Amino acid sequence: MRNDTPALVKRITALSLITxxxxxxxxxxxxxxxxxxxxxxxxxxxxxxxxxxxxxxxxMENGKFFAKGIKPLRTDVPYTPITxxxxxxxxxxxxxxxxxxxxxYRGFDTLGExxxxxxxxxxxxxxxxxxEKKRKNKTEPSLIMYVGTRISFAIIFLFGIYxxxxxxxxxxxxxxxxxxxxxxxxxxFLGKNGYKPNHLGxxxxxxxxxxxxxxxxxxxxxxxxxxLANFLPTGVIGDLYSAGFIGLIYIAIGMKVGAExxxxxxxxxxxxxxxxx
Amino acid sequence: xxxxxxxxxxxGVPLLxxxxxxxxxxxxxxxxxxxxxxxxxxNASFSFYILFAHKYPTMVVMGNWLPxxxxxxxxxxxxxFLVFVISMIGLLIAIYNLWAIKKGDVIRFSVLFLMFTAxxxxxxxxxxxxxxxxFMEITGISSYALAAFGPERRALGGAFxxxxxxxxxxxxxxxxxxxxxxxxxxxxxxxxxxxINQTTPGLLTFAGILIISGLAVEAELFPFNGWVPxxxxxAINGVSASLSGIAAIxxxxxxxxxxxxxxxKSGGAYVSTYGKIDLMALIALLATATVIIGELSALSxxxxxxxxxxxxxxxxxxxxxxxxxxxxxxxxxxxxxLVNHSIAKSMLFLIVGVLVAVGVGENxxxxxxLWKRNPFLTLTFSIGAFSMLGFPLFGGFWSKFSIxxxxxxxxxxxxxxxxxxxxxxxxxxxxxxxxVAYMFASDVELPKVKTPITPAIPIFILAVSIVAIGIFxxxxxxFSAQAAGELTHKMSGYILHxxxxxxxx
Amino acid sequence: MIIYVATLIVIVxxxxxxxxxxxxxxxxxxxxxxxxxxxxxxLFFFLQAPDVAITEAAIxxxxxxxxxxxxxxxVKKGESKDEE
Numbered sequence: 035m036r037n038d039t040p041a042l043v044k045r046i047t048a049l050s051l052i053t054x055x056x057x058x059x060x061x062x063x064x065x066x067x068x069x070x071x072x073x074x075x076x077x078x079x080x081x082x083x084x085x086x087x088x089x090x091x092x093x094m095e096n097g098k099f100f101a102k103g104i105k106p107l108r109t110d111v112p113y114t115p116i117t118x119x120x121x122x123x124x125x126x127x128x129x130x131x132x133x134x135x136x137x138x139y140r141g142f143d144t145l146g147e148x149x150x151x152x153x154x155x156x157x158x159x160x161x162x163x164x165x166e167k168k169r170k171n172k173t174e175p176s177l178i179m180y181v182g183t184r185i186s187f188a189i190i191f192l193f194g195i196y197x198x199x200x201x202x203x204x205x206x207x208x209x210x211x212x213x214x215x216x217x218x219x220x221x222x223f224l225g226k227n228g229y230k231p232n233h234l235g236x237x238x239x240x241x242x243x244x245x246x247x248x249x250x251x252x253x254x255x256x257x258x259x260x261x262l263a264n265f266l267p268t269g270v271i272g273d274l275y276s277a278g279f280i281g282l283i284y285i286a287i288g289m290k291v292g293a294e295x296x297x298x299x300x301x302x303x304x305x306x307x308x309x310x311x
Numbered sequence: 312x313x314x315x316x317x318x319x320x321x322x323g324v325p326l327l328x329x330x331x332x333x334x335x336x337x338x339x340x341x342x343x344x345x346x347x348x349x350x351x352x353x354n355a356s357f358s359f360y361i362l363f364a365h366k367y368p369t370m371v372v373m374g375n376w377l378p379x380x381x382x383x384x385x386x387x388x389x390x391x392f393l394v395f396v397i398s399m400i401g402l403l404i405a406i407y408n409l410w411a412i413k414k415g416d417v418i419r420f421s422v423l424f425l426m427f428t429a430x431x432x433x434x435x436x437x438x439x440x441x442x443x444x445x446f447m448e449i450t451g452i453s454s455y456a457l458a459a460f461g462p463e464r465r466a467l468g469g470a471f472x473x474x475x476x477x478x479x480x481x482x483x484x485x486x487x488x489x490x491x492x493x494x495x496x497x498x499x500x501x502x503x504x505x506x507i508n509q510t511t512p513g514l515l516t517f518a519g520i521l522i523i524s525g526l527a528v529e530a531e532l533f534p535f536n537g538w539v540p541x542x543x544x545x546a547i548n549g550v551s552a553s554l555s556g557i558a559a560i561x562x563x564x565x566x567x568x569x570x571x572x573x574x575x576k577s578g579g580a581y582v583s584t585y586g587k588i589d590l591m592a593l594i595a596l597l598a599t600a601t602v603i604i605g606e607l608s609a610l611s612x613x614x615x616x617x618x619x620x621x622x623x624x625x626x627x628x629x630x631x632x633x634x635x636x637x638x639x640x641x642x643x644x645x646x647x648x649l650v651n652h653s654i655a656k657s658m659l660f661l662i663v664g665v666l667v668a669v670g671v672g673e674n675x676x677x678x679x680x681l682w683k684r685n686p687f688l689t690l691t692f693s694i695g696a697f698s699m700l701g702f703p704l705f706g707g708f709w710s711k712f713s714i715x716x717x718x719x720x721x722x723x724x725x726x727x728x729x730x731x732x733x734x735x736x737x738x739x740x741x742x743x744x745x746x747v748a749y750m751f752a753s754d755v756e757l758p759k760v761k762t763p764i765t766p767a768i769p770i771f772i773l774a775v776s777i778v779a780i781g782i783f784x785x786x787x788x789x790f791s792a793q794a795a796g797e798l799t800h801k802m803s804g805y806i807l808h809x810x811x812x813x814x815x816x
Numbered sequence: 817m818i819i820y821v822a823t824l825i826v827i828v829x830x831x832x833x834x835x836x837x838x839x840x841x842x843x844x845x846x847x848x849x850x851x852x853x854x855x856x857x858x859l860f861f862f863l864q865a866p867d868v869a870i871t872e873a874a875i876x877x878x879x880x881x882x883x884x885x886x887x888x889x890x891v892k893k894g895e896s897k898d899e900e
Contacts, residue, residue, distance in 0.1 A: 058517050145326065157459075160420060235332075260373065
């Protein structure tokens, strides 16, 4: 669509495209079988049985993997309920199921997500690169704002750290924790004209925490022979020191996301003079 | 089930160095560029090892969880070959960047370029439909930022268009993935592919259209390719070269991995898809429109970069036509043409970059009499142009020939499509030969220009490889044939290597 | 009970989204989209995804709104420079 197209035409086109999408979704959902009519065995993957490489290899060696007698859902292992604070050496060990999926079973996706955020921050900083000019605002923030942001920053920072350190126990984790910390730093920017975070520190922090994530993954590769595999004991469910490497990874993610989002805010807020010639 | 977990280093090592380049950059800007070069060099040598010395198809298990449960990378004939091509072209462009990128934020540019290459190889390697989305985002976000890099204002406009269109595309893709997930409860490509006929056909068709439209943005197919001319023209030449050489490969791969392996029916002379409409036929229609529109728009361009951009669009259409024929010969031709296109088009963009830097310019009129001014760049540009238009003895000949042969083999309405494509090829020949004629025949007297040594190395290697492929087509041909075998037989080529026990269910 | 609250939030969110699309002033569009994020984060909470809700509230309603406003301020500064 060209620049000189009237605004009404643009809006009508956009609305009709959205309507087509909505109609498509409506028709698609209408075809979807109702919840009660669904055979769970059909919808949930039947192969979600042999999850671990070790178990599968053992069963393969025993000739059981392809045998016809095996039921789709495992019945050979008796079902034991998981008790908070008592159950030990579970498959994953995180009390927060979302965390164990996000960091353990699909940890590679999370590494990718962290990289996406890193690249977005890097791209923003690259585009706004140049010699820093002094910021001049028309109004100085009031004393209340200045003192208030400084006090609340400590609390927000502590809360952010709490969120990512307890990622495997309570809702939350590295991404929310880092975002909370960055919003505290945004408060510091608003509280004082010409506030400057330590640029070198942010850069080093960001790099080191990102490298820590990859190094944890590589440790898995060299100790358990699989990239991003859990190489620590899973402990008792509900303890702070449990769930293996999830805690370590969430600390790395939290620090990285916090540093990155602060860097984005910083590079957006600072005025620069472009250096191309 | 053949597991080779160390291949995770193909993703792990670039990530580690991408995170650490800011630290290297504290020491020196040059060091950042060299770290990028060496890391891509590691990827190139490791993929060379896999392609020639290691047994494949093989698979990488992530986090010690077996495929349908955890995530995996699958290295079949397609992935092993394409990762090698991507890393080699990335390595050559990194050598060019050593010379070309001097001003601006060099350190962050190196980070983005490294992750752009690694993300493209990730798309080709991954065996998980959501992980594919993540790698699409990695490649996409780094390419928006790379496209905006440079002193010129036009770069920002092009990059912004690319960002908006591409974000809408990835949203559509994600919606399609969600719809499939509600039906099958899995994200693993092999398992979805094996159980795709258990979904309701209407929903499957809608999801397929959403996914195909999302992927068609990066694959430059017709209604979704409005960003192409502005982005390619605006970006600096090294970035245009990597967009057409690296991103193109991963985009086409993703499109046809989904269309042929996930949605495809196995068995039969050619691949067609489940659902109410045949997605392969849909792609064939879009691709034909792309070829014709691209070639006709390229004809009227006065700016060589814009002309190359439209030509790139048309070539992607031709590649998609080759794949969408769906028989083994067509897929063979498509992969062959994909490799030829990335080699030749990235070389042409690098040459334009050198010409602009030494003061010749990027308009067609500036190319007049170039033979007397600089024989090396004239010769290499002509080699690239001849390969593009499928001249015998150059790489492009064999691939175009097999695409035409495949469509004749398939018959039916593909005769009509290939007629249109051949007409477009005539147009393409006209505008490429016009430039070649300008370069050789014009008698304008202008001062000679020197070729800088560093960018001449990648251009020379690419030109030699085009001629080598033209004379010995089996260099690429053997790998393309294996890859075509994998794509056209989804059960024996893909699914059974990832989840062997699926045969028992 | 919760279903009524959730329905109310959905209606408000849709109205705010329409305001964000159709408003002539960019600032009000940005603020409306910030409130959309806040409402959506409430919906996530009702859908039993508290962690997504925290992230959406911190990033969608907090940081990205602030960054949009900063960007808008910069764009306006550039515009006024061009006029001079």
